[in-house]
Amino acid sequence: MVQSAIAGQPVDPEVGELRLDRAEDGLYLSATLQFVLPELAEDALYKGIPMFFVAEAQVLRDRWYWSDRQVAETTRYLRLSYQPLTRRWRLNISPVPFTNSGLGVVLGQNFDSYADALSAIQRISRWKIAERDVIESDAVHTVNFRFRLDMSQLPRPFQIGAVGRSGWNLLVSRSQRLAAETVAK
Template identity: 90%
Template sequence: MFCLFLGWAAWAPSAVAGQPVAPEVGELRLDRAEDGLYLSTTLDLILPELAEDALYKGIPMFFVAEAQVLRDRWYWSDRQVAEATRYLRLSYQPLTRRWRLNISPVPFANSGLGVVLGQNFDDYSDALSAIQRISRWKIADSDVIEADAVHTVNFRFRLDMSQLPRPFQIGVAGRSGWNLLVSRSQRLAAEPAK
């Protein structure tokens, strides 16, 4: 019996270590400022293996970060007062062996990138680390956040399959190897009366 226990104890950590870590949202911080409400967070995620393989073959991956601000109401369903969306495009250039991350407030179009923030990275882990950090993202203007009301912020981050090339959209439908979605909700308390 003791040998059986030792065998299980030796096997169990390796079985747990071999399983992929479930993606999650780290601490979600909401900061009120004079000009609005800001969101900061760190995502704990690993790209699905199929998505990572496609990236190394030069196919860009698209991500969407969404934040929704709801004002709590006791007499009816909560009212949406603000919504913010951020689009991210991660691509790998096999010839230069460099990674490029583009961030935009609007979806990427085939006609060009439009107004975006672009960053280059030498290493995949650096590019993924930049995706995982969201710092001081303005999600609402100050005029829609009532100081004496309680608000709820719903945050979602996902892999956007709709912007992949058409053959990939058809081939990945319903395949679990492409799933990446993390979400979290947090309440924003009313400000104390002054």
């Protein structure tokens, strides 16, 4: 349990709202996350060390006779960094893991405050998680969504120091069923 910076109230990380939208070209996920970044991670950010997050969505087709079949899986990577000299926050979002090469398709946004940057991380809007052809209209599907702090991309000294310490844990997850479409006759 993490303490809220605003009111001192305990805040359990959770997915406040999860909405699935069928469209002509696929299935879209929108979510509102409610969490407070762990204090150790926030301290590291203010020292100029970027934090990495991973959002994962998995779409399963329900089957009564066997285990559910995975029909789609997608991942989004986020990097939040603080520039102490300019006192600005930068959020990068990418469909592939971040590397030191600097290559790849990345959306970057700048923020003047930590609260604004964290708020942008906590809102996921119309993220395409599956193509239309893999979502069967007459079948029930389950969408498993996870959002977590990615410890594997931290610098080595932080990875070693963070092993087994609950102050670095951040995991938010939720599952939601997508009902079969009803066809009007």
